[in-house]
Amino acid sequence: MNTGLYWFEHDLRLQDNQALSQLLQEVKQAHLIYIFQPKWFVVNDFGHCAMGQHRYRFLRESLHDLQQQLNSNGQQLHIYYGEPDTIIMKLHEQYEFTHVAKHFHTGVYECNQFERMSQLLQSDKVNSKPQVMTANSYTLFNENDLPMSVANLPDVFSPFRRKVEKDAKPQAPIKLDLNYLPAPCESEPSIANDLPKILGSDPILAKHNKTVQQLIGGETQARAQMQYYTFGTQGLSTYKETRNGLEGWDFSSKLSPWLAAGCISARQVAEWINEYEGTYGANDSTYWLFFELLWREFYQWQQYKYGHHMYQHKGIQQHTPTGGHQPDMFVRWCNGSTDYPIINACMRQLKHTGFMSNRGRQLVASCLVHELGLNWQYGAAYFEQMLIDFDPASNWGNWQYLAGVGSDPRGLRRFNLAKQTQTYDPDGEFIAYWSSYTSL
Ligand SMILES: Cc1cc2nc3c(=O)[nH]c(=O)nc-3n(C[C@H](O)[C@H](O)[C@H](O)COP(=O)(O)OP(=O)(O)OC[C@H]3O[C@@H](n4cnc5c(N)ncnc54)[C@H](O)[C@@H]3O)c2cc1C
Numbered sequence: 532m533n534t535g536l537y538w539f540e541h542d543l544r545l546q547d548n549q550a551l552s553q554l555l556q557e558v559k560q561a562h563l564i565y566i567f568q569p570k571w572f573v574v575n576d577f578g579h580c581a582m583g584q585h586r587y588r589f590l591r592e593s594l595h596d597l598q599q600q601l602n603s604n605g606q607q608l609h610i611y612y613g614e615p616d617t618i619i620m621k622l623h624e625q626y627e628f629t630h631v632a633k634h635f636h637t638g639v640y641e642c643n644q645f646e647r648m649s650q651l652l653q654s655d656k657v658n659s660k661p662q663v664m665t666a667n668s669y670t671l672f673n674e675n676d677l678p679m680s681v682a683n684l685p686d687v688f689s690p691f692r693r694k695v696e697k698d699a700k701p702q703a704p705i706k707l708d709l710n711y712l713p714a715p716c717e718s719e720p721s722i723a724n725d726l727p728k729i730l731g732s733d734p735i736l737a738k739h740n741k742t743v744q745q746l747i748g749g750e751t752q753a754r755a756q757m758q759y760y761t762f763g764t765q766g767l768s769t770y771k772e773t774r775n776g777l778e779g780w781d782f783s784s785k786l787s788p789w790l791a792a793g794c795i796s797a798r799q800v801a802e803w804i805n806e807y808e809g810t811y812g813a814n815d816s817t818y819w820l821f822f823e824l825l826w827r828e829f830y831q832w833q834q835y836k837y838g839h840h841m842y843q844h845k846g847i848q849q850h851t852p853t854g855g856h857q858p859d860m861f862v863r864w865c866n867g868s869t870d871y872p873i874i875n876a877c878m879r880q881l882k883h884t885g886f887m888s889n890r891g892r893q894l895v896a897s898c899l900v901h902e903l904g905l906n907w908q909y910g911a912a913y914f915e916q917m918l919i920d921f922d923p924a925s926n927w928g929n930w931q932y933l934a935g936v937g938s939d940p941r942g943l944r945r946f947n948l949a950k951q952t953q954t955y956d957p958d959g960e961f962i963a964y965w966s967s968y969t970s971l
Pocket residue numbers: 774783784785786787788790791820823824826827828830887888889890892893896914918920921922923925926927929930933
């Protein structure tokens with residue numbers, strides 16, 4: 532009997548999940564897994580972990596939602612903690628899978644991981660070699676849909692955008708019929724209870740702060756948010772005017788955490804925008820949300836093109852940036868105790884909630900690079916740990932851009948913080964709100 536293994540990673544959803552759907556069509560029994568990896572919890576060269584408490588909470592909620600959806604359709608999700616190679620080989624020994632699948636992701640680490648798993652499963656050590664499958668639904672377009680090869684991808688956003696808008700169409704989302712899921716493999720319980728308890732208890736502010744109160748992980752909540760922002764409040768119709776806000780639930784879509792965890796796909800969002808435009812009409816704002824998805828798309832394929840350069844000090848331009856590491860100053864930036872009130876408010880918001888607006892992210896990155904003269908990689912690594920919506924391409928790509936080593940044709944971006952404060956927090960409400968929160 533055909534038996535499959537599916538490894539969820541940045542695709543914590545059942546609908547519009549190409550790799551999962553393809554596997555499920557091939558098998559009569561399936562073992563569905565998620566792996567928390569020990570290295571996510573280890574302090575890296577920049578003094579941070581890849582996984583911080585806010586994203587950890589969001590991920591566990593997303594897995595819970597996935598588990599519930601699967602359970603109510605006769606399937607199960609098994610959550611493991613350990614090295615993927617070891618876990619997968621052990622499971623293969625136990626079940627002798629005929630098919631193994633994982634979704635495609637443009638990250639260096641993700642590509643290497645998939646490559647290693649494929650090699651291990653095809654190696655001489657393995658008696659019954661499974662068919663190893665992958666498919667993409669993390670990006671709007673498949674690699675073959677792009678109107679240029681990845682090697683010829685423009686290094687600047689505008690030509691990329693113009694070309695894909697003219698010559699490419701996002702893939703339509705695909706549907707999975709939950710009535711016909713393959714049966715679960717008989718198995719011992721997984722070891723979710725052994726997950727590390729990091730950084731003390733879960734953040735309580737997430738439940739109370741007005742910007743993040745509804746950032747609850749899972750596919751169910753992702754669709755609810757999409758519905759809320761479009762047909763619910765019709766916030767989408769004014770997105771272009773409101774998107775530079777600093778605090779509040781409605782100024783932007785807030786879809787990033789769900790997109791990063793894969794609780795919703797960019798293709799589903801694009802389809803939703805189209806449907807909304809069909810009902811309420813298209814305008815600059817409805818277009819602008821798609822425009823921002825194209826930024827996300829651009830960074831994903833840049834990451835695929837440039838690999839490790841995406842995370843290196845000299846960036847994709849291989850140009851030495853200004854700035855060095857000064858531990859004391861860097862800690863002040865992290866804790867929101869610099870000489871710049873707007874930066875302090877943004878950094879405290881990040882620390883306490885795991886979220887920061889796009890405007891805030893631009894300001895704090897500009898401050899780190901230009902006002903404080905620090906090494907941008909430390910800022911990017913801190914964001915990686917803290918952001919609830921961390922996505923490797925969007926994070927490191929945006930940081931490079933602001934540090935002048937990435938995909939910005941104009942070179943360094945330096946924001947005038949006094950002017951920005953005047954424009955985006957004219958009454959000082961945002962600064963006042965966060966000044967009451969401790970900086971540590
Ligand atoms: C220094 C820096 C670091 C960043 N790190 C991340 C990150 O780790 N993860 C992440 O998802 N976004 C990142 N962004 C992009 C952006 O700030 C967030 O996507 C956005 O603030 C999320 O809020 P939203 O979903 O309400 O966005 P909206 O304004 O509603 O935009 C809709 C979606 O478009 C995409 N998007 C919007 N702006 C950008 C952008 N500049 N680059 C790439 N995609 C974009 C996101 O998927 C977002 O959810 C970063 C930006 C900067 C300047």
